[in-house]
Amino acid sequence: MLREFERNKPEDKESLNIEIKALREELIGKLQAMRERKLPVLVLLEGWAAAGKGSLIKELITSIDPRFYNVVSPAVVPENESRYPFLYPYACAIPENGKIMFLDSGWMENVVRKYIRSEITRDEAKRRIRSINEFERQLRDGGYIVLKLFLHISQEEQLERLETLYGSMETRWRVTDDDLWQNREYHQFLKTYDEVMEKTNEPVKWHILDAKKRKTAVRDALKLLTKKIEKALDKGRYVGEPFEEKFPLVEMPLLRDVDLTPVIEEEEYKKELKKLQARLSELHNKIYERKIPVILCYEGWDAAGKGGNIRRVAYPLDPRGFDVHPIASPLPHELNRQYLWRFWTRLPRTGHIAIFDRTWYGRVMVERLEGFCSEKDWKRAYNEINEFERQLTDWGAVVLKFWIHIDPDTQLARFTERQNTPEKQWKITDEDWRNREKWPQYEEAVDEMLKKTSTKNAPWYIIESNDKKYARIRTLKIVIEALEKACKDHFKEMMS
Amino acid sequence: MLREFERNKPEDKESLNIEIKALREELIGKLQAMRERKLPVLVLLEGWAAAGKGSLIKELITSIDPRFYNVVSPAVVPENESRYPFLYPYACAIPENGKIMFLDSGWMENVVRKYIRSEITRDEAKRRIRSINEFERQLRDGGYIVLKLFLHISQEEQLERLETLYGSMETRWRVTDDDLWQNREYHQFLKTYDEVMEKTNEPVKWHILDAKKRKTAVRDALKLLTKKIEKALDKGRYVGEPFEEKFPLVEMPLLRDVDLTPVIEEEEYKKELKKLQARLSELHNKIYERKIPVILCYEGWDAAGKGGNIRRVAYPLDPRGFDVHPIASPLPHELNRQYLWRFWTRLPRTGHIAIFDRTWYGRVMVERLEGFCSEKDWKRAYNEINEFERQLTDWGAVVLKFWIHIDPDTQLARFTERQNTPEKQWKITDEDWRNREKWPQYEEAVDEMLKKTSTKNAPWYIIESNDKKYARIRTLKIVIEALEKACKDHFKEMMS
Numbered sequence: 001m002l003r004e005f006e007r008n009k010p011e012d013k014e015s016l017n018i019e020i021k022a023l024r025e026e027l028i029g030k031l032q033a034m035r036e037r038k039l040p041v042l043v044l045l046e047g048w049a050a051a052g053k054g055s056l057i058k059e060l061i062t063s064i065d066p067r068f069y070n071v072v073s074p075a076v077v078p079e080n081e082s083r084y085p086f087l088y089p090y091a092c093a094i095p096e097n098g099k100i101m102f103l104d105s106g107w108m109e110n111v112v113r114k115y116i117r118s119e120i121t122r123d124e125a126k127r128r129i130r131s132i133n134e135f136e137r138q139l140r141d142g143g144y145i146v147l148k149l150f151l152h153i154s155q156e157e158q159l160e161r162l163e164t165l166y167g168s169m170e171t172r173w174r175v176t177d178d179d180l181w182q183n184r185e186y187h188q189f190l191k192t193y194d195e196v197m198e199k200t201n202e203p204v205k206w207h208i209l210d211a212k213k214r215k216t217a218v219r220d221a222l223k224l225l226t227k228k229i230e231k232a233l234d235k236g237r238y239v240g241e242p243f244e245e246k247f248p249l250v251e252m253p254l255l256r257d258v259d260l261t262p263v264i265e266e267e268e269y270k271k272e273l274k275k276l277q278a279r280l281s282e283l284h285n286k287i288y289e290r291k292i293p294v295i296l297c298y299e300g301w302d303a304a305g306k307g308g309n310i311r312r313v314a315y316p317l318d319p320r321g322f323d324v325h326p327i328a329s330p331l332p333h334e335l336n337r338q339y340l341w342r343f344w345t346r347l348p349r350t351g352h353i354a355i356f357d358r359t360w361y362g363r364v365m366v367e368r369l370e371g372f373c374s375e376k377d378w379k380r381a382y383n384e385i386n387e388f389e390r391q392l393t394d395w396g397a398v399v400l401k402f403w404i405h406i407d408p409d410t411q412l413a414r415f416t417e418r419q420n421t422p423e424k425q426w427k428i429t430d431e432d433w434r435n436r437e438k439w440p441q442y443e444e445a446v447d448e449m450l451k452k453t454s455t456k457n458a459p460w461y462i463i464e465s466n467d468k469k470y471a472r473i474r475t476l477k478i479v480i481e482a483l484e485k486a487c488k489d490h491f492k493e494m495m496s
Numbered sequence: 497m498l499r500e501f502e503r504n505k506p507e508d509k510e511s512l513n514i515e516i517k518a519l520r521e522e523l524i525g526k527l528q529a530m531r532e533r534k535l536p537v538l539v540l541l542e543g544w545a546a547a548g549k550g551s552l553i554k555e556l557i558t559s560i561d562p563r564f565y566n567v568v569s570p571a572v573v574p575e576n577e578s579r580y581p582f583l584y585p586y587a588c589a590i591p592e593n594g595k596i597m598f599l600d601s602g603w604m605e606n607v608v609r610k611y612i613r614s615e616i617t618r619d620e621a622k623r624r625i626r627s628i629n630e631f632e633r634q635l636r637d638g639g640y641i642v643l644k645l646f647l648h649i650s651q652e653e654q655l656e657r658l659e660t661l662y663g664s665m666e667t668r669w670r671v672t673d674d675d676l677w678q679n680r681e682y683h684q685f686l687k688t689y690d691e692v693m694e695k696t697n698e699p700v701k702w703h704i705l706d707a708k709k710r711k712t713a714v715r716d717a718l719k720l721l722t723k724k725i726e727k728a729l730d731k732g733r734y735v736g737e738p739f740e741e742k743f744p745l746v747e748m749p750l751l752r753d754v755d756l757t758p759v760i761e762e763e764e765y766k767k768e769l770k771k772l773q774a775r776l777s778e779l780h781n782k783i784y785e786r787k788i789p790v791i792l793c794y795e796g797w798d799a800a801g802k803g804g805n806i807r808r809v810a811y812p813l814d815p816r817g818f819d820v821h822p823i824a825s826p827l828p829h830e831l832n833r834q835y836l837w838r839f840w841t842r843l844p845r846t847g848h849i850a851i852f853d854r855t856w857y858g859r860v861m862v863e864r865l866e867g868f869c870s871e872k873d874w875k876r877a878y879n880e881i882n883e884f885e886r887q888l889t890d891w892g893a894v895v896l897k898f899w900i901h902i903d904p905d906t907q908l909a910r911f912t913e914r915q916n917t918p919e920k921q922w923k924i925t926d927e928d929w930r931n932r933e934k935w936p937q938y939e940e941a942v943d944e945m946l947k948k949t950s951t952k953n954a955p956w957y958i959i960e961s962n963d964k965k966y967a968r969i970r971t972l973k974i975v976i977e978a979l980e981k982a983c984k985d986h987f988k989e990m991m992s
Contacts, residue, residue, distance in 0.1 A: 032919060057815040066806050066820035067853060073816040104816050170778060173785050282666060289669050310562050319553040320569040320600050324562035331828055357563060423528060 001197045002152055002190055005208050016215040023222040024063045030229045031100065035068055038097035039232055040144050040337075043225065046108045047151025048189075049179035050161040051211040056151065057102045059218045060225065064100065073104035083291075083349040085395040086110060086128055087135055091344040094139065096336035107132050108200060112192050113178075116185065127394050129199045134387040137203045141240020141380060142338040145232045146204045147225055150197065151211035155186040242379035247386045250459045252450040255443055260407055263467040276476040277316035283483040284317050284353070290490045291350040293397040296479065297359045300404025301442075302432045303414035305468040309404060310355055312472040313479060322353035327362065339363055339373070339381075340388055350396070359401075360385055364449045369441050382452040389458040398486045399458035402475055403450065404465045408439055497693045498648055498686055501704050512711040519718040520559045526725040527596065531564055534593035535728055536640050536833075539721065542604045543647025544685075545675035546657040547707040552647065553598045555714045556721065560596065569600035579787075579845040581891040582606060582624055583631055587840040590635065592832035603628050604696060608688050609674075612681065623890050625695045630883040633699045637736020637876060638834040641728045642700045643721055646693065647707035651682040738875035743882045746955045748946040751939055756903055759963040772972040773812035779979040780813050780849070786986045787846040789893040792975065793855045796900025797938075798928045799910035801964040805900060806851055808968040809975060818849035823858065835859055835869070835877075836884055846892070855897075856881055860945045865937050878948040885954040894982045895954035898971055899946065900961045904935055 034041065043060070045053045061069055074089035087107060095101035111128045114120045120128070139146050153161070162179055165171045182189055197206050207224050209217040232238065264272070287294060296313065298306045310324060325346045334342040340360055348354035363385070368378040392399050406414075415436070418428040435442070454460040461478055465471035530537065539556070541549045557565055570585035583603060591597035607624045610616045616624070635642055649657070658675055661667045678685055693702050703720050705713040728734065760768070783790060792809065794802045806820060821842045830838040836856055844850035859881070864874040888895050902910075911932070914924040931938070950956040957974055961967035 029919070032922065036922065054814050054816055058811070061815060062807075062811055065803055066810050066851070067803070067822035070819060071815035102815065170781050174781075285666050285670075307561055307563065311558075314562050315554070315558055317554075318550050319557060319567035319598065320550055323566060326563035333827055355562065423525065426528065426532065 001201070001206065002150070002194050002208065005152055005210075007210050007212070011213045011216045013215060016219055019219050020059075020215065020222060023219065023226060027222055027226045027229075028063050030226055030233065031064060031068065033233050034100070034145075034229050035098045037233065037237070038336075039229070039237060040095045040097050041100040041225075041229065042095060042103065042139065042144055042146045043100065044103045044106050044108075044146070044148045045151065046105055046149070047209075047211060048153050048158050049176075049182050050158055050165065051151035051153045052214060052217070053104050053151055055214070056149075056209075056211075056217060056221060057104060060102065060221060068098070069100045069102065070095070071102045071104060074106065083351075084347060085131075085391055085397075087131055087391065088344065088347065091135065091341065094144070094337055094341060096333060098336075107135070108193075108196055112189065112196055116188060116192055125196075129196065131387075131391045131394065132200050133203065134384075134391070136200070137240070138340070138384050138387070139338060140203055140238065141384075143237040143239065144338065145228055147228050148204055148206050149221060149224070150193070150206055150208045151217065152208050153211045155183060157212050158183050158186065239374055239376050240380050242376055243383055245383050245386070247383075247390070248456040249452075250454045250456060252454050252460060253462070254447050255405060255450075255462070258405055258462055258464060260405065260410075260464050260466040262464050262470050264470040264473055266469075269469040269473065272473050273312065273476070276473065276480060277312070279480055280313070280476060280483075281316035281318075283480060283487070284321055286487050287353075287398075287483055288318070288321050288351045290487060292483075292486050292490055293348050293350045293392075293395070294353040294483065294486075295348065295392060295397050295399045296353065296355045297361070297399070297401040298355065298357050298404065299359060299361050299365075299402070299446075300463075300465070301406050301411055302435060303411050303418065303428075304404040304406045305465045305471055306357060306404050308468055309402075309463070309465070309472050309475055310357060313475060314355060317353060321351065322355060323348065324355045324357060327356060327358040339367075340384070343388075347392075348397075360388070361401075361449060361453070364453075365442065365445050368445055369438060382449070385453055386455055386458075389453075389455065393457040396490075398482050400479060400482055401454075401458060401460045402478075403446065403460055403462045404471060405462050406465050408436075410466045411436060497697070497702065498646070498690050498704065501648055501706075503706050503708065507709040507712045509711060512715055515715050516555075516711065516718060519715065519722060523718060523722045523725075524559050526722055526729065527560060527564065529729050530596070530641075530725050531594045533729065533733070534832075535725070535733060536591045536593050537596040537721075537725065538591060538599065538635065538640055538642045539596065540599045540602050540604075540642070540644045541647065542601055542645070543705075543707060544649050544654050545672075545678050546654055546661065547647035547649045548710060548713070549600050549647055551710070552645075552705075552707075552713060552717060553600060556598065556717060564594070565596045565598065566591070567598045567600060570602065579847075580843060581887055581893075583627055583887065584840065584843065587631065587837065590640070590833055590837060592829060594832075603631070604689075604692055608685065608692055611692075612684055612688055621692075625692065627883075627887045627890065628696050629698065630880075630887070632696070633736070634836070634880050634883070635834060636699055636734065637880075639733040639735065640834065641724055643724050644700055644702050645717060645720070646689070646702055646704045647713065648704050649707045651679060653708050654679050654682070735870055735872050736876050738872055739879055741879045741882070743879075743886070744952040745948075746950040746952060748950050748956060749958070750943050751901060751946075751958070754901055754958055754960060756901065756906075756960050756962040758960050758966050760966040760969055762965075765965040765969065768969050769808065769972070772969065772976060773808070775976055776809070776972060776979075777812035777814075779976060779983070780817055782983050783849075783894075783979055784814070784817050784847045786983060788979075788982050788986055789844050789846045789888075789891065790849040790979065790982075791844065791888060791893050791895045792849065792851045793857070793895070793897040794851065794853050794900065795855060795857050795861075795898070795942075796959075796961070797902050797907055798931060799907050799914070799924075800900040800902045801961045801967055802853060802900050804964055805898075805959070805961070805968050805971055806853060809971060810851060813849060817847065818851060819844065820851045820853060823852060823854040835863075836880070839884075843888070844893075856884070857897075857945060857949070860949075861938065861941050864941055865934060878945070881949055882951055882954075885949075885951065889953040892986075894978050896975060896978055897950075897954060897956045898974075899942065899956055899958045900967060901958050902961050904932070906962045907932060 045057060047053055057071055072093045090106050111125055115125045136146060162175050162183060166175045209220050211217050298310060300306050314322060314324060330342060343360045346354060363373065363381040364378050367373045389399050415428055415432060418424040450460050463471045463475055541553060543549055553567055568589045586602050607621055611621045632642060658671050658679060662671045705716050707713050794806060796802050810818060810820060826838060839856050842850060859877040860874050863869045885895050911924055911928065914920040946956050959967045959971055
C-alpha cells in the first residue's frame, strides 16, 4: 500500500485555499445533518511520527462546534503494564450518536510498534489484527461512520521535520526517542505498516494522504470525511447483515430437557460450601498474583436465585479483587453507543474478577423480544458476542457463563413467597409478572442463545436451581475447576 | 488518638459469634431501608498494613446483596506519576444514592505515606488535610453517610502477621517492601497517623478498632455501621446548613453596571485574533511541557456567544491537549451523586486544558431558580464551590471563569435571527424563550454568584459580548495573560 503510493504533483496553495474553504462550508452542513440524524462518526488518524496528525486534526475541527467532537490520543502503554485487552482504550472511547471523534493514532500503530519491538509474537499480532477487523465491522454494522486515514511522509521528510522540531526550544521536548528510532527503522516500519494495512483494509478501507503537502492533505481529508458522511446521510444509518462464522461450539441441551430434580442435603451443603469457598479463596490469591482476569456471567429466570448464587461465590473472594456489575436497562449515554460499550467499560483489570449480574446477552433476549433492537441487530449479535468473548479469552481471561435455571412452577412459588414476605417485596415487580407471561418466547430465545454462543473458549453452563443450594455448589465447582485449569495453563506458558 | 487507645480485654469467641450473627441480621434490615430511602453510604477503612482491612471488609459485605455495594482500593500512585488532584480517585469513586461503598485505605493513608516519604512538604500536607476536611463535610452535607474506621495493631503484632504472610508461598507476594518499611518505621507512622487523625476528626469522627482481636473488630465495625445508618434513617437524609467562610474575593460590579458598548473593528479583530492565537498556541506547548493543568469555565446568557468564543480559544490549541465539556442537565447516574461528582470526573490531566461550556455554577443558577435543589443546598454551594476551586488551584491548576454578557435586546435580536435562519434553528429552543422571561431572577442570581465566588485564586471575568468579536479578543487576552503568569510562577518554583 504505502510502497506503491504515488505522490501527487506539487501543490498550488492559492487554489487549495479556495477549495478548502468551500469544503469546510460543505462539511459544516453535513455535520449538522449528521447531528440531527444522530449518526456517530469515528475518524482514525494513523501515520508516521511528525507527519502532522495533530495539525491535520486541528484543521479538521476548526469549523466544528466543540460540543460535537472530541479528540482522543490513547497513551500507548507498554504491554507489560497494560491491564486490559489491547482494544480497551479505543472501545471505551467510541463517540455517542451525533458526535464525531478523532482518534490520534490507534489500534494500528499499537500493533505495529509492539510487533517491531517484539513485545508481541507474530501469532499475537495475527490475533490482534483479527480483533481489529471484528471491532471495525461491529462499529460499522452498528451504524458508525468510520474513516481511516494514514499520513505518509518519506524517511528524509521525517528526519527533516524531527530536526526542525528539535531545533526550537519550544518544541524540542516533543521529539521522543521513539520518533528517532522510527526514523532509523523507517524501512522496517514501512514494511510492517504495509502488511498490517493490507490486512485491515477490510471492512473499513484505508486512505493514504501525502502528508508532505500539508494543504493537499487537509483538502483530501476534508473531501473524504464529507463524502463519507454524505453517503451515510443518503443511505440512512447502516444496519449490518447477520453473518455466519463457525466458532467451535459446545453442544447444549434444550432447556425443557434439563433435569431439575437434583437436590443437596443441608448437612452436605454446609460441608461442601465451606470446603469449596476455602478453595476458591486460595485460587483467588493465585489468579491475582498471576494476573489472570476472570469474567463470570450470570443470566437466568427471575427468582432463579442469581443473587444468592453470586453472593456465595463472592463471599470467599478478596473484596479488593472483584466487582459485581448489576446490569439494568441502559442509561441514555449507554443507549447512545454501540451496545457492547457499557460492558467494555466494565471489564476487570488483569488479576481481578468481574461478576456480571445479567450481561450483554440482553441483546438476544429482552432486546430481541421487546423489540428494542432490529431483527438484523439481534441476529448479528450472536457472532458479535462470540467475537467479543474470543477477544477476552485471547487476552487471557477466564470467561464462564451461567444460565440459572428453574421451572415455571418454582418461579411462581418464589414470586408468591416474595409477594407475601414484606422484606422481600422490593425484589418482585409487575415487570417480573409480565416477563413470566412471556416464558415460552423467552425459552425459545434462550435455547437459541445457548446453542449459538456456547463456544469452547467461553462456554455456557445450565445450572439446575430448583434447589438453590445445589445450584450454588455446582457453580462453585465449575468456577474452581476453571480457575485451577487457568493457573496450570498459565504456569505451562511461563515454562515454555 | 492511637497512642491513648486502650486495648479491650481478650475476646470470648462464642458470645462474639452470637453477637455478630444478630448484628448481621439487624444490618440487613437497615441496609434495605437505606436502599429504599436512597441514602448513600461511604465506609473508609484505614489502618496498618496487615491489620486485616481486606478480611474485615469481607466480613462486612457477606450479608449484603452484591448489587448494592462495591469495594474500592485506589492504587496509590507516586506523586510524580499522578496527573490529578490527590482527592481525585476518591471523589470519582463516591457511591450513588442507595449504594454502599467500602474504601480500602484512602485519603488519610495517602497523606501520611507521602509525608513520611517527604514526597510532600509540611505545607502541602496541611493543604491536603484542609481539603480532606472540606471533602468530608461536603459529602456529609450532601446527605452521605460517612463512617471512618482505623484498624489498629501493635508493632509486634504487625511483624508477626507479616512473617506469617511471608511464610506461605500462597501469600508471600502480598508482603511488600512498603509493609516492611512501615513496620520498621512504626513509631514515626504512629505519630503521624495520630497527628493527621487529630486534624481529620471533624466533621467526620474516627473510630479506632482493636484489630488484633479479629472478631471484636468485626463486631464493633458492624455495630458502628448499623448505628450510623440507623441514625440517618431516623433523622432522614441530612441537608447541611449554609456556612460562611472568608475567601479572598475580587470585587465585582453588578451586571447592570457593566458597559456593553465596546466594539472592535473588523480589520483590527482579524489582526489581533491571528496574533493572539499564535501566542496561545506557543503557550499551550509550554503548559503542556510544564504539566500545568488549565480549567476554563464558560457561563453566560443564552445566545451570548459562548460557542463561538470557545471555538476561537480552542482553535490554536493542540487538539490532543484539550477537551471541551458541554454540560447539559445531569444524567440519572449523575443526579444520584453529590453534585460536583460529574465535574470531578471531567477534570483535565496535568498539562491539559479542560473547557467547560456551562459548569458547576448551574447549582446557584438554574438549580436554584428551578428549585432542583433546596435553598440550603444552593446557599451552601457558594462556599463548597470556592473550596472545590481552591483544591484545584492548590493542585496547580489555572482556573478562569468567564461570564459572557449581553443585554436583553441583543439576546432578542439573536434569538429572532436564529429562528429565521434554517441552519441555526437547532440552536434555539422553547426553553431559551422561557429562560428569557426569567431574566430578572437570573440577573439577581448571577450577581450574587459573581459577588460570592470571584476568589483571587479563581476569579470571574465579565466579558462584554454585545460585540462577539470584542468578547473573543478580550477572552483570549485574559487566558494568555494567565498562562504567561502560570509559566513564570512555575519556573520560579523550580528555581526555589
